[in-house]
Amino acid sequence: MTVSLAAPARSWSPWQWLYGGAHTARHAWLSRRANRLPRPVISVGNLHWGGGGKTPMVAAIASHLRDAGQRVTILTRGYGSKGVGVRILSRGEGPLLGPKIAGDEPVLLAGQLPGVAVIVCPDRALAGRHALERLDPAPEIFLLDDGFSHLGLHRDLDILVFPASDPFAGGKLAPGGRLREPLRSSRRADAVLLTGAPDLTSDLGGQLATTLRPYGFDGPGFASRTLSGEPQLATQGQIRPGCRVLVIAGIARPAPFFETVSRLGFEVAEQLEFPDHHAYPQASLDKIRDAYRRHSAELVLTTGKDRVKLQGQLELPLADVPIRAEPEAGFFQWLDAELDKIRAAG
Numbered sequence: 437m438t439v440s441l442a443a444p445a446r447s448w449s450p451w452q453w454l455y456g457g458a459h460t461a462r463h464a465w466l467s468r469r470a471n472r473l474p475r476p477v478i479s480v481g482n483l484h485w486g487g488g489g490k491t492p493m494v495a496a497i498a499s500h501l502r503d504a505g506q507r508v509t510i511l512t513r514g515y516g517s518k519g520v521g522v523r524i525l526s527r528g529e530g531p532l533l534g535p536k537i538a539g540d541e542p543v544l545l546a547g548q549l550p551g552v553a554v555i556v557c558p559d560r561a562l563a564g565r566h567a568l569e570r571l572d573p574a575p576e577i578f579l580l581d582d583g584f585s586h587l588g589l590h591r592d593l594d595i596l597v598f599p600a601s602d603p604f605a606g607g608k609l610a611p612g613g614r615l616r617e618p619l620r621s622s623r624r625a626d627a628v629l630l631t632g633a634p635d636l637t638s639d640l641g642g643q644l645a646t647t648l649r650p651y652g653f654d655g656p657g658f659a660s661r662t663l664s665g666e667p668q669l670a671t672q673g674q675i676r677p678g679c680r681v682l683v684i685a686g687i688a689r690p691a692p693f694f695e696t697v698s699r700l701g702f703e704v705a706e707q708l709e710f711p712d713h714h715a716y717p718q719a720s721l722d723k724i725r726d727a728y729r730r731h732s733a734e735l736v737l738t739t740g741k742d743r744v745k746l747q748g749q750l751e752l753p754l755a756d757v758p759i760r761a762e763p764e765a766g767f768f769q770w771l772d773a774e775l776d777k778i779r780a781a782g
């Protein structure tokens with residue numbers, strides 16, 4: 437994969453300037469009113485509309501901190517869920533709620549991260565206070581999933597991710613572009629990460645940081661690879677090598693997932709795309725069943741966050757491809773050093 441880190445052309449319409457100005461005013465207003473928690477808060481977010489590689493990065497950071505002996509609690513809004521208020525999804529022993537109540541990505545994180553608590557609530561400050569009151573032992577550090585635009589809570593570190601497949605989303609804001617905040621918002625970040633990098637030896641993170649300098653960003657840049665594991669059945673059993681599969685993805689950027697599956701040696705009967713965070717109503721389930729039978733498939737192969745929604749609703753053999761982020765070593769060295777500074781400052 438070739439990664440282009442050239443700065444996008446700056447050709448904004450009057451609407452783009454209006455939208456960008458509104459973002460600047462919103463940040464200035466909310467930042468003065470942000471709540472604080474009495475523990476360090478790290479945010480992982482992006483400027484894109486979905487698909488930036490945030491969730492695997494949150495899992496990687498949470499694992500690193502947990503393995504260093506720190507009590508980590510993830511605070512997440514639970515996008516697309518029907519639950520209300522503060523929900524303790526996990527106390528560190530796996531998900532206590534399903535994706536309809538807690539959201540697909542939070543349930544996926546809770547299942548992947550033993551020893552890490554996960555709290556779901558749109559108000560992350562309220563969720564953090566709830567965690568400090570209800571979790572025993574109490575959290576030592578908070579990690580915000582998709583927190584860059586959540587300005588109601590003060591962050592001690594803001595980490596901004598950019599997908600290698602589309603780093604700058606054309607440089608334009610919605611509705612004409614794929615950015616939800618202008619690139620100049622990167623000046624609020626403490627570090628930037630290029631996710632899904634093809635390798636960790638080409639200083640792609642440094643190149644990303646350099647490209648963002650004219651927009652006001654002055655921190656370090658790092659790169660992270662995305663690694664896939666062996667497909668895992670949702671129930672017990674083994675997967676026959678080279679079997680005929682129906683591939684399903686309800687994520688913002690399905691192309692990298694489809695490319696990953698194509699390299700695993702399966703016979704791909706068909707690829708079905710659904711919208712990001714798709715809830716899989718009956719019509720969608722029927723479409724999957726019809727394609728599975730029509731192609732005489734042996735397995736439905738999907739993403740982790742789709743699997744947590746389909747499991748229990750689909751009687752067909754179901755498996756997902758585990759995905760994990762592997763940041764370059766310098767990133768965790770930087771993170772640990774920054775946390776030491778934050779704690780020393782009291």
